[in-house]
Amino acid sequence: MIELLPDEMARVSLDGVVMNASVALVEDVAIGDYVVLHVGFALAKIAEDEALRTLALLREAALLGAGA
Amino acid sequence: MNKSEPLGRKLDLRSGRVDLSHGSGGRAMARLVADVFHKAFDNEFLRAGNDQSVFDIGGGRMVMTTDGYVVSPLFFPGGDIGDLAVNGTINDIAMAGAKPLYMSASFILEEGFPLADLARIAQSMGDASRAANVPIITGDTKVVEHGKADGVFISTACVGVVPPGLYLSGDQARPGDVILLSGSIGDHGVAVMSKRENLSFETQVLSDTAALHDLVAVMVEAAGASIRLMRDPTRGGLAATLNEIAHQSRVGIRIDEASILVRPQVAAACELLGLDPLFVANEGKLVVFVAPEAADKLLAAMRAHPLGGDAARIGAVIEDDHCFVQMTTAFGGGRIVDWLSGEQLPRIC
Amino acid sequence: MKHVDEYRDGNLARGIARRIAVEARTERSYRFMEFCGGHTHAISRYGVEDLLPANIRMIHGPGCPVCVLPMGRVDDAIALAKRPEVTLCVYGDLMRVPGSNGSSLLKAKAAGADIRMVYSTLDAIKIAENEPARQLVFFAIGFETTTPPTAMAVRLAQKKRLTNFSIFCNHVLTPSAIQKILQAGDPDAVEIDGFIGPAHVSTIIGTTPYQRFATEFHKPVVVAGFEPLDVAQAILMLVRQVNEGRAEIENQYIRAVSAEGNRKAQAEIADIFELRESFEWRGLGEIPRSALRLREPYAQFDAERRFAIVTRPARDNPACECGAILRGSKRPQQCKLFGGACTPETPMGACMVSSEGSCAAYWAYGRFRDRETASRKAVVS
Numbered sequence: 001m002i003e004l005l006p007d008e009m010a011r012v013s014l015d016g017v018v019m020n021a022s023v024a025l026v027e028d029v030a031i032g033d034y035v036v037l038h039v040g041f042a043l044a045k046i047a048e049d050e051a052l053r054t055l056a057l058l059r060e061a062a063l064l065g066a067g068a
Numbered sequence: 069m070n071k072s073e074p075l076g077r078k079l080d081l082r083s084g085r086v087d088l089s090h091g092s093g094g095r096a097m098a099r100l101v102a103d104v105f106h107k108a109f110d111n112e113f114l115r116a117g118n119d120q121s122v123f124d125i126g127g128g129r130m131v132m133t134t135d136g137y138v139v140s141p142l143f144f145p146g147g148d149i150g151d152l153a154v155n156g157t158i159n160d161i162a163m164a165g166a167k168p169l170y171m172s173a174s175f176i177l178e179e180g181f182p183l184a185d186l187a188r189i190a191q192s193m194g195d196a197s198r199a200a201n202v203p204i205i206t207g208d209t210k211v212v213e214h215g216k217a218d219g220v221f222i223s224t225a226c227v228g229v230v231p232p233g234l235y236l237s238g239d240q241a242r243p244g245d246v247i248l249l250s251g252s253i254g255d256h257g258v259a260v261m262s263k264r265e266n267l268s269f270e271t272q273v274l275s276d277t278a279a280l281h282d283l284v285a286v287m288v289e290a291a292g293a294s295i296r297l298m299r300d301p302t303r304g305g306l307a308a309t310l311n312e313i314a315h316q317s318r319v320g321i322r323i324d325e326a327s328i329l330v331r332p333q334v335a336a337a338c339e340l341l342g343l344d345p346l347f348v349a350n351e352g353k354l355v356v357f358v359a360p361e362a363a364d365k366l367l368a369a370m371r372a373h374p375l376g377g378d379a380a381r382i383g384a385v386i387e388d389d390h391c392f393v394q395m396t397t398a399f400g401g402g403r404i405v406d407w408l409s410g411e412q413l414p415r416i417c
Numbered sequence: 418m419k420h421v422d423e424y425r426d427g428n429l430a431r432g433i434a435r436r437i438a439v440e441a442r443t444e445r446s447y448r449f450m451e452f453c454g455g456h457t458h459a460i461s462r463y464g465v466e467d468l469l470p471a472n473i474r475m476i477h478g479p480g481c482p483v484c485v486l487p488m489g490r491v492d493d494a495i496a497l498a499k500r501p502e503v504t505l506c507v508y509g510d511l512m513r514v515p516g517s518n519g520s521s522l523l524k525a526k527a528a529g530a531d532i533r534m535v536y537s538t539l540d541a542i543k544i545a546e547n548e549p550a551r552q553l554v555f556f557a558i559g560f561e562t563t564t565p566p567t568a569m570a571v572r573l574a575q576k577k578r579l580t581n582f583s584i585f586c587n588h589v590l591t592p593s594a595i596q597k598i599l600q601a602g603d604p605d606a607v608e609i610d611g612f613i614g615p616a617h618v619s620t621i622i623g624t625t626p627y628q629r630f631a632t633e634f635h636k637p638v639v640v641a642g643f644e645p646l647d648v649a650q651a652i653l654m655l656v657r658q659v660n661e662g663r664a665e666i667e668n669q670y671i672r673a674v675s676a677e678g679n680r681k682a683q684a685e686i687a688d689i690f691e692l693r694e695s696f697e698w699r700g701l702g703e704i705p706r707s708a709l710r711l712r713e714p715y716a717q718f719d720a721e722r723r724f725a726i727v728t729r730p731a732r733d734n735p736a737c738e739c740g741a742i743l744r745g746s747k748r749p750q751q752c753k754l755f756g757g758a759c760t761p762e763t764p765m766g767a768c769m770v771s772s773e774g775s776c777a778a779y780w781a782y783g784r785f786r787d788r789e790t791a792s793r794k795a796v797v798s
Contacts, residue, residue: 015336018270022539024572025565025682036620036673037340039508040537041566043682044620044673051672055423058646061653062432326427341536344462392785399645400427400434401464403782406761 001033012037079103084183091177091211101209104187105175108194113170113205121205123170128229133160137222142185145259146274149222150192152351155279156302157224158200162281163298163354165236165288166228171197173224174208178217189220200279202226234288240296241317245385246363250283250354250370251276251378253306254334257348262337269340273333278352283375287356290369294362300354305347307405309355310393320388323405325398327382347408357385424644425463433649434468441656446472448607449655450745452595453560453615454481454773455643461778463645473652476607477778479594479743480615482559482587483510483771485698488731490587491516494556497585497724498522498530504551505532506541511556514770517731538570545574545582554720558587562617564709565682568689571711571718583720586710589696591618592626593707597698598744599634607745611655613648614640616670623678627666635664642670689715697730699767700740739766742775749776756780 001023003011008024012035022041023029035042079099089096106114113121137153153173161168173193177186197204259275280300287295301309306328314321330338330345338345352375358366363381370376393405441447451457457477460466466475479485495516498505505522512523512534526532531551535541538555545553557567567584574582595612614627619640627638637658641651651669658665668674689712696708711719720726733739737759738752749755749768759765761780768774772781 014340015332016272017333017336017340019340022537022566022569024569025679025685027681036617038562038617039566040539041569043562043565043617044679046672048672054642054647054650054669054672058424058429058433058650061436061650062429390785394785397462397464398427399425399463399465399468400430401467401645402785403462403464404785406781 001029001031001035003031004029010042012042079183081183081187086177086179086181086183086186086211088179088211088213091209097209101207104183104190105173105207105209108187108190109173109197109204109207110194111203111205113203119206121170123205126229128232131161131164131166131228131230132225133157134223134225135160137224138218139260140218141260141263142189142219144263144275145272146256147259147277147351148189148192149220150189151196152275152277153222153224154193154196154200154202154204155277156351157226158202158279158281159300159351159354161226161228162279162284163236163300164228164230165234165284165292165295165298166230167285168200168202168226168228168281171202171204171224171226172206173204173222175210176217176221176223177209177211178219179211179214181219186220196279200281202279202281231288231292234292234295236295236297238297238299238313238316239318241313241319241357241385242296243319243385243387244360245296245357246360246381247310247321247323247383247385248356248358248363248367248370249306249328249380249382250280250356250376251352252329252331252334253301253350253353254330254338254345254348256351257305258334258337260349261341269337271333271337273331273337276350276352278375280352280354280375283370283373284354286369286373287366291358291362291366294359295366296357296359298354298356301350303349304408305345305349306355307344307346307393308407310405311391311407313355313357314388314391314393317385318389318391320386320391321383321393322386323383323393323395325395327380329378329380346405355382360384424642424646426646429646430468430649433646433653437468437473437649437653437656438470440653440660441470441473442660443472446474447610447656447659448474448476449611449613449652450476450478450598450609451613451641451648452478452480452591453613453618453643454484454771455616456613456641456648457481457775457778458773459643459645459648461782464782465645465648466783468649469652473656476609476745477742477775478598478612478745479698479700480560480591480618481767481771481773482563482589483514484739484743484767484774485589485594485700486514486558486587486767487697487699488516488733489697489728491522492520492731493726493728494585495520495522495525495530497554497720497726498525498532500552500724502552503531504544504548504553505530505556506535506544506553507532507556508536508558509534510771511558513764514767515764538566539573542570542573542577542579542582545579546577549581551581553582554724555582555584556587557584560589560591560615560618561621561686562615564588564686564690565621565679568682568685571689571715572685574718575715580717583718583723584711585720585726586690588690588709589698590707590709591615591622592629593704594698594701595627595630597701597704597707599630599636609636609745610659611637611639613651613655614638614666616641616643616647616673619668619670619674619678621679621682624666624668624674624676625678631664631666637664637667639667640670640674642673688712699733700743734765737766739768739776742768749779752776
């Protein structure tokens with residue numbers, strides 16, 4: 001999310017590529033949030049803490065794998 | 069009518085439009101050709117004012133190519149249909165290892181097309197032609213009714229000369245050959261798509277349109293005898309080019325995804341639209357197949373040239389009756405890279 | 418963090434692959450179905466199957482909305498587009514889906530029908546606003562991910578009082594399809610040990626709807642994100658469940674999916690749509706209460722009512738194995754048409770058209786694999 005616009009729209013950016021998307025389906029989005037985008041609509045916010053937990057689990061599994 | 073203005077009133081290049089009289093062969097057409105094309109392309113050949121131009125050919129084998137340009141939109145970040153036409157045509161000659169010499173350009177104009185846009189396109193062409201040192205020495209102009217052309221279509225041809233001893237061709241690849249790519253892929257396609265109405269996204273990606281003959285000259289100098297073939301991956305992207313060559317040479321190809329450079333914004337745009345950069349057009353890049361013993365030397369020579377700074381080794385040729393192009397993904401798995409089917413349509417789920 | 422590259426890390430992938438190989442018991446085989454087309458595409462594009470040991474087989478499920486769209490509905494869309502007053506807006510994948518007699522939207526467009534590709538339903542609304550003389554029909558397809566965007570378009574059309582906007586509704590439901598596969602009674606059907614639950618669909622419906630597959634059918638479901646590492650981790654979680662005899666709903670995509678899902682989206686869907694008594698799915702036949710249509714208060718936006726559409730069931734090519742492939746009981750290479758009459762250039766069935774279809778994915782990414790691994794992998798049937 002880089003900018004909120006009127007009519008439940010927003011400007012979203014990925015690596016500098018900017019698009020307009022609707023945020024009508026998500027609640028409480030703020031600038032800086034990451035969202036899952038599909039056919040021009042934000043469907044869900046990505047929870048940073050959960051994302052970090054997933055990555056930690058992935059790394060742990062990978063390390064165990066490396067030791068096996 | 070003024071005696072000193074035999075061609076009639078000057079064109080209103082700011083707000084005037086192409087009309088059917090500009091294609092009828094009369095005074096209006098002469099005015100258009102003089103004020104727009106001759107002015108932008110100016111050279112001794114055009115000044116002679118004939119329907120054809122005469123030049124000497126030195127010894128050696130001649131190369132000739134022809135191309136058509138129908139890109140939409142006409143103006144896009146990093147270029148327009150004009151410099152695309154000049155650079156693209158020059159590149160076809162360059163891919164034979166040849167030096168491009170002279171070009172022709174013929175225009176099909178749509179009635180109602182703004183003269184200001186036409187002048188801008190002609191200026192782009194003139195600039196690109198001068199930068200490449202390949203003059204546009206002959207041309208043609210036609211006008212069709214409104215709705216029968218997308219603004220302007222440009223058709224080109226170019227002639228050049230191949231140095232002796234050089235036989236580059238798509239059927240020359242052999243197992244063991246190394247494949248080098250001159251730079252990042254996907255830039256042109258993304259730049260053009262970003263301007264298409266029904267896919268509005270903003271990006272700083274610029275088309276990579278460039279004339280490659282100078283880079284090619286450096287490459288031929290460094291490793292000419294070991295180069296099997298060169299090709300520029302335009303429509304259909306790198307995937308199409310590699311598949312074409314695999315089939316022409318009856319070989320297989322193995323490439324490594326991690327070695328193929330895709331700029332972050334290009335990757336992001338492709339991500340958002342559900343496109344694969346391997347299938348996206350490029351206009352200033354080339355792939356070269358070279359005998360393995362000369363690969364390092366050739367790569368160094370490419371990297372030393374401004375248009376080859378990001379050159380990299382991306383794979384090699386193998387034996388394969390199926391002529392598959394196989395790729396090791398950055399994830400570590402394998403897949404084949406086939407031709408694109410139909411037009412690349414943004415995915416949905 | 419960009420939430421993209423991290424989940425494609427080759428080093429982590431190799432680690433997870435080794436972990437899976439260690440934990441997968443060698444004396445048995447594992448057959449997992451990834452339901453969602455996006456997962457099929459990710460698995461193929463990144464070559465995830467190469468990282469799996471020989472006794473784990475991925476079966477591609479029918480979660481590709483283009484693939485399960487019956488030919489009769491494609492014919493209806495083509496007929497609509499041929500009406501001179503209609504502008505038909507479609508998502509890109511639909512252009513080349515075969516209708517009856519070798520027709521398609523792409524061919525209809527070439528013959529002059531006003532068919533326009535859009536990226537979003539919002540684009541369709543814009544066109545309706547800008548061209549009031551045209552009857553704009555949006556060809557709505559998709560599972561629960563794509564239904565809310567259609568719902569929002571209907572809302573917008575209502576708000577803007579558009580009289581020239583309608584949708585041709587073909588939205589379908591994921592749990593109904595999974596249930597059909599489990600109940601199929603197909604003599605060729607492969608026993609499925611577990612499911613990888615769809616990523617985006619689950620952001621909308623949550624994980625609760627899958628509970629009955631665990632309790633009634635004793636099948637584990639792991640909802641996974643659609644990056645290759647997500648899929649790999651989900652496979653590891655499924656292997657563990659199978660080994661431990663568990664059948665639970667687990668959520669790997671915790672960064673975007675919750676148990677209850679997106680309440681706001683669900684509320685919009687419930688207000689605007691209702692269940693059809695039954696709907697024909699390509700390859701799966703008639704499934705009760707598996708698809709949606711507009712509710713009466715929104716009838717004016719229903720193209721089926723506005724244009725009095727009566728769908729005629731259309732027969733697929735008898736040799737086309739899309740049905741069996743969608744159910745997971747046959748593989749693309751077992752279809753007689755595959756690679757001959759049916760190629761991406763000349764698709765006979767929907768599995769070849771959509772880039773998420775099994776046949777297209779196999780053609781584009783996997784044909785070389787069988788040659789190399791035929792000797793390595795045992796045939797898992």
